[in-house]
Amino acid sequence: MKKLLLGVCLMLASFVLNAASITIGNPSVTTSGFFSPTVTQAYQSSTLRIDDVRSGYLLGGPISVAWELEATQDTRFSLGVFGSGTYGMNGSLLLGPWTVSILNGQGEVLTTGVLGSVFDDLVLQAGDTITAVVAGSIRLIGSRSFTTTLFLSNLESVELPLPAAIWLFGSVLLGGWAVRRRSQKRVRLICTA
Structure with a gap:
């Protein structure tokens, strides 16, 4: 019984200590x-x-840069996507409107915006991926570099209800404990009589 209680305590402690985290893969x-x-x-x-x-x-020409984001547990977060570029002393590298698309694991578009957007209330489920795609065009002559920045904020674990199986398993454990205790009382009564 002590081992069972220790296991339950350790399981609950791991749930409490598990913080929301997201990894951003290579582009x-x-x-x-x-x-x-x-x-x-x-x-x-x-x-x-x-x-x-x-x-x-x-x-120059069209370019798109994509990053995959993964979570170890269900997480709600905000994602900001920024970019800038230069070529020598002549001004900006970026040409025309640049778009940012957020795709789910199946490649479906969840939301879109422009470079510099912050996407709030995104939810990433454990084991699933979200892809952030930046797309646009670069000027034709003399380009040097393009810098992209992704930042995560407001990370929080999404609380999920316990599945019915856990509640049923718990009730079976309590029932087994009650039956065991009851049988131990009978054995004591027989031994004392």
């Missing part, structure tokens, strides 16, 4: 034309990731 870059980028991770912490996409081309 994948898709391009067209003569663009052959290299991606280097500039910085990563538990809630922030910054990547540099360096160009190896003379001609």
